[in-house]
Amino acid sequence: MSAIKVEKLAYSYVGLEQGQSVKVFEDLDLEIEQGTFVAILGSNGSGKSTLAKHFNAILLPGGGKCHVYGMDTADEELLIPIRRSVGMVFQNPDNQIVANVVEEDVAFAPENLGVASPMIRHRVDNALKQVGMYHYRTHAPHLLSGGQKQRIAIAGVIAMEPRCIVLDEPTAMLDPKGRREVMETVARLNKEKGITVVLITHHMDEAAKADRVVVIHKGVVRADGRPKEVFSDIDYMHELGLAAPETVELCHELNKLGYALPLDLLESEDCAQALYNALGGN
Amino acid sequence: MAPILEVRNLTHVYSAGTPFEHRAVDDMSFSVQRGEFIGIIGHTGSGKSTLMQHLNGLLKPTSGQVLLDGVDIHSDKKFTRQARFRVGLVFQYPEYQLFEETVYKDIAFGPKNMGLKAEEIDRRVREAAKLVGLTDAQLEVSPFDLSGGQKRRVAIAGVIAMEPEVLILDEPTAGLDPASRAGILENIETYRKTKNATIMMVSHSMNDVARLTERLLVLSGSKLAMDGTPAQVFTRADELLDMGLDIPDVTRVFLRLKQLGLPLEPVYTIEQAVAAVKKLKEGK
Numbered sequence: 001m002s003a004i005k006v007e008k009l010a011y012s013y014v015g016l017e018q019g020q021s022v023k024v025f026e027d028l029d030l031e032i033e034q035g036t037f038v039a040i041l042g043s044n045g046s047g048k049s050t051l052a053k054h055f056n057a058i059l060l061p062g063g064g065k066c067h068v069y070g071m072d073t074a075d076e077e078l079l080i081p082i083r084r085s086v087g088m089v090f091q092n093p094d095n096q097i098v099a100n101v102v103e104e105d106v107a108f109a110p111e112n113l114g115v116a117s118p119m120i121r122h123r124v125d126n127a128l129k130q131v132g133m134y135h136y137r138t139h140a141p142h143l144l145s146g147g148q149k150q151r152i153a154i155a156g157v158i159a160m161e162p163r164c165i166v167l168d169e170p171t172a173m174l175d176p177k178g179r180r181e182v183m184e185t186v187a188r189l190n191k192e193k194g195i196t197v198v199l200i201t202h203h204m205d206e207a208a209k210a211d212r213v214v215v216i217h218k219g220v221v222r223a224d225g226r227p228k229e230v231f232s233d234i235d236y237m238h239e240l241g242l243a244a245p246e247t248v249e250l251c252h253e254l255n256k257l258g259y260a261l262p263l264d265l266l267e268s269e270d271c272a273q274a275l276y277n278a279l280g281g282n
Numbered sequence: 283m284a285p286i287l288e289v290r291n292l293t294h295v296y297s298a299g300t301p302f303e304h305r306a307v308d309d310m311s312f313s314v315q316r317g318e319f320i321g322i323i324g325h326t327g328s329g330k331s332t333l334m335q336h337l338n339g340l341l342k343p344t345s346g347q348v349l350l351d352g353v354d355i356h357s358d359k360k361f362t363r364q365a366r367f368r369v370g371l372v373f374q375y376p377e378y379q380l381f382e383e384t385v386y387k388d389i390a391f392g393p394k395n396m397g398l399k400a401e402e403i404d405r406r407v408r409e410a411a412k413l414v415g416l417t418d419a420q421l422e423v424s425p426f427d428l429s430g431g432q433k434r435r436v437a438i439a440g441v442i443a444m445e446p447e448v449l450i451l452d453e454p455t456a457g458l459d460p461a462s463r464a465g466i467l468e469n470i471e472t473y474r475k476t477k478n479a480t481i482m483m484v485s486h487s488m489n490d491v492a493r494l495t496e497r498l499l500v501l502s503g504s505k506l507a508m509d510g511t512p513a514q515v516f517t518r519a520d521e522l523l524d525m526g527l528d529i530p531d532v533t534r535v536f537l538r539l540k541q542l543g544l545p546l547e548p549v550y551t552i553e554q555a556v557a558a559v560k561k562l563k564e565g566k
Contacts, residue, residue: 042459043459043460043461043462044429044430044431044458044459044462045429045430045431046459091457145325145326145327146326147326169457172456172457173374173453173456173457174326174486175324175325175326175486175526175527176325176486176488176526176527176528177325177526177527178325178326178526179486202457202458202459202460202463204460205531241459241460241461241462242459242460242461243460245531246489246530246531246532246552247531247532247535249552250531250532250535250552250555253552253555253556254555254556254559257556257559257560257563268531268534268535268538269538271535272534272535272536272538272539272542275535275539275559276539276542276544279539279544279559279562279563
């Protein structure tokens with residue numbers, strides 16, 4: 001079943017100059033299967049975030065269609081079920097946290113959805129456990145680290161029990177530990193709870209953890225496949241202003257010395273083993 | 283050589299005497315030479331931002347001193363004001379601070395405040411713009427019409443136009459794509475070379491600091507935990523991981539190769555990795 005289906009999407013926004021219109025998409029098709037973990041890559045201004053905002057009807061198509069679990073996002077009547085199905089997490093955790101106590105913040109969305117109070121208690125506890133922040137439920141969010149705050153924001157989305165979570169550069173402001181915490185949480189929600197994950201990122205190593213990588217360039221899908229396939233075309237990635245994970249970049253450079261290392265080694269352990277064999281270590 | 287900047291037993295306590303008292307910087311000491319490129323790494327809340335804000339006098343130490351060219355920047359108001367211009371600070375997401383009608387006016391804001399003559403302001407604006415790769419035509423447009431990466435460049439140019447002897451940047455590449463990231467890092471390196479300026483860059487990217495800097499200050503729990511070359515710092519992988527930090531991916535690969543028995547020294551950039559493999563091959 002498809003979680004998100006975008007057909008012939010066209011979208012333009014009004015520029016700052018009067019009467020100016022800036023085209024983001026003309027004719028974009030993309031389908032995301034329920035339960036998959038998809039990373040969307042693209043240089044700044046490629047249209048990634050604009051696309052993501054179509055996934056829960058923050059933006060509506062200027063042309064073509066966007067369906068979320070079969071619901072047309074242009075149908076105003078369906079706005080609430082759409083927003084319940086697809087939750088969004090943004091870059092800056094400080095802009096997403098509204099309450100003074102962690103558990104109250106997580107309860108904000110289900111309260112607004114009119115969930116009955118005993119159910120809210122259950123959902124909040126459950127969501128906090130899933131992101132590993134249950135222990136902090138009575139803490140003040142502003143005293144937490146960036147990674148912890150971002151996990152609270154994710155818990156706030158999970159408490160709505162969405163089937164899909166869209167994260168727009170959730171780790172851009174985090175330190176290495178915070179990044180690891182968020183990435184582990186997202187991967188676990190996908191693997192254990194079957195939640196569809198759409199991750200927009202500039203970190204190639206994060207995209208490498210996805211089932212599928214979609215590369216958008218100037219409003220057009222330019223690459224789409226398993227991370228190993230997409231990153232192994234390293235010259236093409238460079239051409240699009242992107243990169244490959246450092247392990248792949250390393251093998252690529254070493255191949256210029258005459259080695260024939262595969263360009264799909266995304267884990268440092270795999271990369272080390274291949275290098276060990278190539279260097280005659282075995 | 284006398285250091286350009288010296289931090290002596292710097293301590294900063296927020297909300298002293300209240301239940302919210304927090305020692306954000308605890309007895310840090312280090313000195314910095316002209317022309318050095320220093321990376322500052324540390325987990326969230328380790329004291330990086332508080333430290334940065336002391337270096338141009340935005341915050342006053344609770345105890346300890348910050349010396350610029352041997353003079354305590356708080357010993358006289360005149361010196362504090364000078365420190366504002368001699369030490370340039372680029373905050374996180376500096377593009378949010380753009381406000382002028384044109385890119386030119388925005389970059390000119392700092393030099394204008396320094397009370398410079400019109401021709402000198404013009405020279406500096408054009409030079410700074412050129413250094414970060416902005417064209418003459420772009421100087422006349424509204425900064426809000428530019429892309430995210432370009433806006434970031436305008437904001438950095440605005441600080442560079444003050445020609446600070448020490449340029450401090452807080453995560454200058456956060457949220458940018460790999461190509462923009464590489465471009466901005468190259469601009470910073472060019473500024474260092476042409477002006478023999480000191481660069482201090484806060485970053486969460488171990489790969490970036492490994493590639494660019496000659497020295498790393500590692501902050502952890504409000505203390506200066508390590509001060510050394512990237513080679514010295516990244517060999518202490520376990521400690522870094524405990525502090526919530528990381529090591530570059532190539533370092534991880536090479537540490538594993540060494541464990542597997544290959545006679546390889548630790549490396550922390552791809553160039554070094556390639557050189558190390560070459561050496562190993564020729565040695566056989």
